[in-house]
Amino acid sequence: MRQESKRKFSAAPSEEFEAVRLRYLDTMETTIIELDALLGAIGRPDVQERALEGIRFRAHKISGTAETFGYPRMGQLAHQVETAVDQRARLSESGPTKKIEALVEVLLVEMEQALDARVYAPQAARV
Amino acid sequence: MKILAVDDDETHRDLLALSLKQMALHDLKLCDSGESALMELTQEATPYECFLLDIDMPGMDGIELCRRIRAMPKYELAPIVMLSGLSDRVHIEAAFDAGASDYLTKPFDELDLSARLYLARKHGQQRRQFARVRAEIEDVRTELGKKKAFTLATPLELEDVAGSIEYLALENFLLQTSEKLAAVDVIAVKIVNVAEIFQKTTSSEFRFAVNSVGDAIAETLRLRKYFMAYAGNGQFPIILRDGLGIDPETFSADIACYAEEMEIRTMSGEILVPQLVVGSGMRNGFIPRKANLRALTSAIDDAEECAARIAENQSSSGKGKHGAIDGLFGWLKAS
Numbered sequence: 001m002r003q004e005s006k007r008k009f010s011a012a013p014s015e016e017f018e019a020v021r022l023r024y025l026d027t028m029e030t031t032i033i034e035l036d037a038l039l040g041a042i043g044r045p046d047v048q049e050r051a052l053e054g055i056r057f058r059a060h061k062i063s064g065t066a067e068t069f070g071y072p073r074m075g076q077l078a079h080q081v082e083t084a085v086d087q088r089a090r091l092s093e094s095g096p097t098k099k100i101e102a103l104v105e106v107l108l109v110e111m112e113q114a115l116d117a118r119v120y121a122p123q124a125a126r127v
Numbered sequence: 128m129k130i131l132a133v134d135d136d137e138t139h140r141d142l143l144a145l146s147l148k149q150m151a152l153h154d155l156k157l158c159d160s161g162e163s164a165l166m167e168l169t170q171e172a173t174p175y176e177c178f179l180l181d182i183d184m185p186g187m188d189g190i191e192l193c194r195r196i197r198a199m200p201k202y203e204l205a206p207i208v209m210l211s212g213l214s215d216r217v218h219i220e221a222a223f224d225a226g227a228s229d230y231l232t233k234p235f236d237e238l239d240l241s242a243r244l245y246l247a248r249k250h251g252q253q254r255r256q257f258a259r260v261r262a263e264i265e266d267v268r269t270e271l272g273k274k275k276a277f278t279l280a281t282p283l284e285l286e287d288v289a290g291s292i293e294y295l296a297l298e299n300f301l302l303q304t305s306e307k308l309a310a311v312d313v314i315a316v317k318i319v320n321v322a323e324i325f326q327k328t329t330s331s332e333f334r335f336a337v338n339s340v341g342d343a344i345a346e347t348l349r350l351r352k353y354f355m356a357y358a359g360n361g362q363f364p365i366i367l368r369d370g371l372g373i374d375p376e377t378f379s380a381d382i383a384c385y386a387e388e389m390e391i392r393t394m395s396g397e398i399l400v401p402q403l404v405v406g407s408g409m410r411n412g413f414i415p416r417k418a419n420l421r422a423l424t425s426a427i428d429d430a431e432e433c434a435a436r437i438a439e440n441q442s443s444s445g446k447g448k449h450g451a452i453d454g455l456f457g458w459l460k461a462s
Contacts, residue, residue, distance in 0.1 A: 016145055016148075020138065023137070023138070024138045024141075027137065060183055060212050060213070061136050063233075064136070064211075064233035064234055065136070065233070067234045068142060068234040075234065
């Protein structure tokens with residue numbers, strides 16, 4: 001069962017909110033492609049740090065918006081990715097990336113499911 | 128209210144536009160980077176009244192942008208609300224250090240945003256009004272003698288005092304500090320004889336006195352990480368944010384070294400020495416989220432009680448005048 005969003009975005013007229021939500025889902029397609037490419041680049045030592053920073057930046061943006069559009073789990077997963085990248089940077093830049101890679105995989109699945117269901121998209125964030 | 132919102136994320140800009148459109152009272156301009164915002168500020172016909180800034184942006188981040196906006200004389204008093212997904216303590220502290228008035232975390236709640244903007248608007252109006260009145264009063268200060276543009280209870284901004292922020296910003300900082308973060312110490316210093324100083328000084332002399340005490344506190348805490356403010360009524364609440372704890376007795380003794388030579392010479396030639404007292408405050412504590420403002424008020428109340436006991440002791444012992452050190456060691460007697 002989908003979690004009820006704690007955040008409220010209620011006052012906007014439904015058509016306008018819907019238009020923003022659809023644009024958001026459009027950009028999500030691009031974000032999925034970018035995250036996928038960055039995930040693949042983690043294994044290359046010469047670009048690993050840039051790839052991780054790119055993943056952190058995108059995860060940060062997702063964690064700030066997903067819940068508003070009715071995707072709280074996606075927001076939480078993105079926050080976990082962001083935190084994992086930050087933790088690795090704090091501890092050791094040459095540290096393992098397996099946990100980050102696994103979290104990004106789960107996040108990508110969640111994003112793809114949201115896109116697959118876009119016709120029946122939830123409006124949990126709206127009351 | 129004319130607002131400039133800066134966010135590199137198109138979705139956030141869309142959501143902000145929708146939210147503020149519903150509030151109807153706001154005239155919103157959106158920029159997608161710190162650089163384009165600064166460009167906009169050099170071109171605008173009428174000044175903005177409020178800023179909403181994202182932090183994590185490519186190029187110039189929101190904290191640097193906040194610092195640059197705050198450095199512009201016309202935006203010295205403008206409310207700057209940081210609207211960011213970064214909820215860690217480092218970024219919150221950096222934002223308030225750069226001059227932010229408030230901090231909201233994404234995803235934002237529309238009602239919360241509305242309330243914060245309402246407060247920002249009221250606060251901005253009050254500050255502008257206060258600045259106007261202050262300027263007028265200062266202009267005719269000599270004719271008006273000791274008349275002031277503020278009351279004894281008015282929180283004042285400390286000028287060029289290290290670690291000082293506005294009192295409202297200090298409250299907002301505590302509101303953003305939750306129990307999951309590192310421990311903080313909340314303590315307050317009080318000028319025991321503030322009423323006498325206020326009564327006998329002009330606006331600028333009183334400000335000088337308040338800033339001198341602020342400097343003494345800053346010098347004492349120069350190796351620590353802290354925020355402080357002047358909350359009015361001679362009170363300087365301080366939040367030590369390095370988790371190292373503080374011993375009020377040692378702090379009292381340390382501040383005494385810097386306060387020894389502190390004296391205010393009034394226009395009438397009288398010399399006044401601020402008597403300081405340090406309350407025990409709340410030390411090395413993890414503040415529950417709902418109680419963080421209570422920690423601030425209880426630190427202030429605590430210093431107030433210490434000051435009252437000292438004043439009572441002085442009155443019963445027949446001593447009317449005490450120097451800074453006498454007042455400082457009053458903490459020992461009071462506790």
